[in-house]
Amino acid sequence: MTADLEARFRAGERAALARVLTLVxxxxxVHETWIGKLPPIGRAKVxxxxxxxxxxxxxxxxxxxxxxxxxxxxxxxxxFDPSSRLTGGAALGDRVRMMETWDDDKVYVRSLASRGRLxxxxxxxxxxxxxxxxxxxxxxxxxxxxxxxxxxxxxxxxDVTVLIQVPGxxxxxxxxxxxxLEVADILVVNKADLPGAERLYRDLSSLVHEVxxxxxxxxxxxxxxxxxxxxxxxxxxxxxxxxxxxxxxKARRAAAELRHLVLSRAERRVNRQLRxxxxxxxxxxxxxxxxxxxxxxxxxxxxxx
Amino acid sequence: MTAERPPVRVLIAKPGLDGHDRGARIIxxxxxxxxxxxxxxxxxxxxEMIVRAAVDEDVDVVGLSILSGAHxxxxxxxxxxxxxxxxxxxxxxxxxxxxPADAPKLLEAGIAAVFGPGTPxxxxxxxxxxxxxxxxxxxx
Numbered sequence: 001m002t003a004d005l006e007a008r009f010r011a012g013e014r015a016a017l018a019r020v021l022t023l024v025x026x027x028x029x030v031h032e033t034w035i036g037k038l039p040p041i042g043r044a045k046v047x048x049x050x051x052x053x054x055x056x057x058x059x060x061x062x063x064x065x066x067x068x069x070x071x072x073x074x075x076x077x078x079x080f081d082p083s084s085r086l087t088g089g090a091a092l093g094d095r096v097r098m099m100e101t102w103d104d105d106k107v108y109v110r111s112l113a114s115r116g117r118l119x120x121x122x123x124x125x126x127x128x129x130x131x132x133x134x135x136x137x138x139x140x141x142x143x144x145x146x147x148x149x150x151x152x153x154x155x156x157x158x159d160v161t162v163l164i165q166v167p168g169x170x171x172x173x174x175x176x177x178x179x180x181l182e183v184a185d186i187l188v189v190n191k192a193d194l195p196g197a198e199r200l201y202r203d204l205s206s207l208v209h210e211v212x213x214x215x216x217x218x219x220x221x222x223x224x225x226x227x228x229x230x231x232x233x234x235x236x237x238x239x240x241x242x243x244x245x246x247x248x249x250k251a252r253r254a255a256a257e258l259r260h261l262v263l264s265r266a267e268r269r270v271n272r273q274l275r276x277x278x279x280x281x282x283x284x285x286x287x288x289x290x291x292x293x294x295x296x297x298x299x300x301x302x303x304x305x
Numbered sequence: 306m307t308a309e310r311p312p313v314r315v316l317i318a319k320p321g322l323d324g325h326d327r328g329a330r331i332i333x334x335x336x337x338x339x340x341x342x343x344x345x346x347x348x349x350x351x352x353e354m355i356v357r358a359a360v361d362e363d364v365d366v367v368g369l370s371i372l373s374g375a376h377x378x379x380x381x382x383x384x385x386x387x388x389x390x391x392x393x394x395x396x397x398x399x400x401x402x403x404x405p406a407d408a409p410k411l412l413e414a415g416i417a418a419v420f421g422p423g424t425p426x427x428x429x430x431x432x433x434x435x436x437x438x439x440x441x442x443x444x445x
Contacts, residue, residue: 008391015391018363026311026440088312089337095358096347102354109361113312113342 006034009135014108017135021110024127038130040250045242046129046140048154050120051164056190057143058097059225060164064141065101067231073138074106078128080120080144083113090114094143108137120144121153123264126257129157155183156256159249160241162186162234163218165204167196181208184218185241188234192222216244273300313437315366318346318355320379328401329370332429336368339430352379356386359395365437369416371401377410384415394438400424 008016023030030036047064051057061077068075079094090113101107115122121144132140144154155161163184181187187208189201204220219237223230273279282299285291317333319326326348333343344362346355359367367387369380380399387395399411400420408419418432 015360018361022363087338087340089340090342091333091337092344095344102357111344111362
């Protein structure tokens with residue numbers, strides 16, 4: 001079946017692409033198959049799109065898909081939503097807003113759950129990029145909820161990181177606090193048709209120049225996904241950034257992948273330890289105040305893997 | 306390495322011209338709370354749109370919610386479309402206002418189960434758990 005799946009994938013069959021991505025998500029040993037031999041991204045460009053829930057990310061992505069199609073590029077979207085920590089379940093609803101090009105064979109949209117990883121992206125993202133490159137996709141849009149430090153992840157993976165802001169959601173101090181200005185290449189004021197957009201645009205523009213007056217500072221773009229405004233300007237800015245930033249991205253992405261792998265392996269080990277009888281006993285002791293947490297983690301470390 | 310069973314992936318879709326989707330949303334939430342990954346398509350989907358979403362998302366289960374009375378027309382088209390796209394392994398189930406007399410026709414057309422109004426939500430969860438195609442954690 002592996003050989004059959006590979007042949008169908010190489011022949012460009014959508015169902016095969018979708019199944020390969022499922023294997024990347026589910027199979028811890030996928031790297032031992034042909035899928036593990038796919039080369040890293042070289043030709044395809046990766047655009048990260050992040051911002052608060054309700055910021056209009058999916059609607060903007062919908063417009064961006066159409067804009068890239070007008071430029072005759074094939075597009076894939078990896079739309080991430082959080083998994084429940086409690087049940088592991090997830091509601092993936094981004095696709096609803098990306099129906100404009102639903103019957104276009106050069107557009108592929110995949111919803112992914114974060115599956116418990118910090119930063120809103122799952123471990124599968126790195127493998128998924130290699131698969132989409134091999135499938136021949138030109139532009140890969142990664143959409144992920146960003147509400148804080150999580151955005152750092154996407155900036156290590158994408159060639160360009162777009163941070164969406166909307167009027168009426170607090171002031172620009174939030175941006176300084178979270179430290180996201182350093183990682184965003186482009187700040188988008190979406191829902192520019194709403195009151196307060198002009199003010200937010202001015203605030204962000206002046207903030208960018210206060211924080212980072214160098215050339216290469218983040219640019220600020222106004223868009224309205226609802227009214228299809230500003231999308232071409234956004235795509236132009238993205239293209240410009242890609243041209244100026246391409247160097248070094250491969251190494252940065254590889255480093256991010258290695259760090260991700262190490263951390264997720266460590267996390268699995270720690271979770272296993274904490275669920276074991278010894279782990280439960282340690283947790284009890286810390287909760288009762290009989291053991292300092294620092295001492296507890298040292299004992300955890302001494303169990304090895 | 307101890308691999309847990311990966312979450313079941315379910316597409317919840319609304320074929321046809323139904324005016325509301327409360328039932329579909331409730332099912333989506335119940336399945337999510339049962340640990341599944343649920344993709345929701347929204348209202349007014351044609352059979353072709355639903356097949357495309359099921360293929361792209363590589364779901365294990367397609368849940369169709371329909372209230373309009375067009376189930377005998379639309380649902381078999383979706384089963385046929387999945388077959389043509391190479392996804393006849395997907396478990397297709399239906400719910401909504403489907404008269405019990407129509408259920409046998411739908412089962413014959415390849416719908417695995419028909420859940421009428423008043424079905425205990427847990428029955429649906431259990432049916433999916435029992436019948437969703439096995440996705441082993443190992444590459445085929």
